[in-house]
Amino acid sequence: MVFLLAGCGTFFGGAGDLGDAAVYDLDGLFDTKIVLEKGDAFALDMDYPGQEGYAFEGAVFDPAYVRLDKYFEVKDEENPGEIDRVQYLFTALQAGSTDISVKVCKPSDSSYPVEVFKSVHLVIEED
Numbered sequence: 001m002v003f004l005l006a007g008c009g010t011f012f013g014g015a016g017d018l019g020d021a022a023v024y025d026l027d028g029l030f031d032t033k034i035v036l037e038k039g040d041a042f043a044l045d046m047d048y049p050g051q052e053g054y055a056f057e058g059a060v061f062d063p064a065y066v067r068l069d070k071y072f073e074v075k076d077e078e079n080p081g082e083i084d085r086v087q088y089l090f091t092a093l094q095a096g097s098t099d100i101s102v103k104v105c106k107p108s109d110s111s112y113p114v115e116v117f118k119s120v121h122l123v124i125e126e127d
Helices: none
Strands: 003-005 010-013 022-025 031-037 041-047 055-061 066-075 083-092 096-105 115-125
Touching: 022 031, 041 096, 041 115, 055 066, 055 083, 083 096
Parallel strands: 010 066, 022 041, 031 115
Antiparallel strands: 003 055, 041 083, 055 096, 066 083, 096 115
16 A cells, blocks of 8 residues: 655644654655664655755655654745745654655646655664
């Protein structure tokens, strides 16, 4: 089963309340591997691609392995009203391997296909 989450449940403001979650900065990366333990909270942190005309289409993941707890859009401190970064906060639910794909589209061009912006391969180990 795969789950796609678009921009619902959005939280605005400064950096999200990520608690004690491990934060993975995905700037400059396309394909990333993360090893963590069952029960771990982790956040995927990345630049907002709006400057290039893209918008987030959502995150695709298997809800048997990870749960999306929050999605934050972090405002740009220098340009209020502009989004600077996004953060997806997840919890690892069960041991195994799975992938998370963050997808983008170009709202100004309906013929442009949805494409993968970031790909994360997770290895979840028993705690």
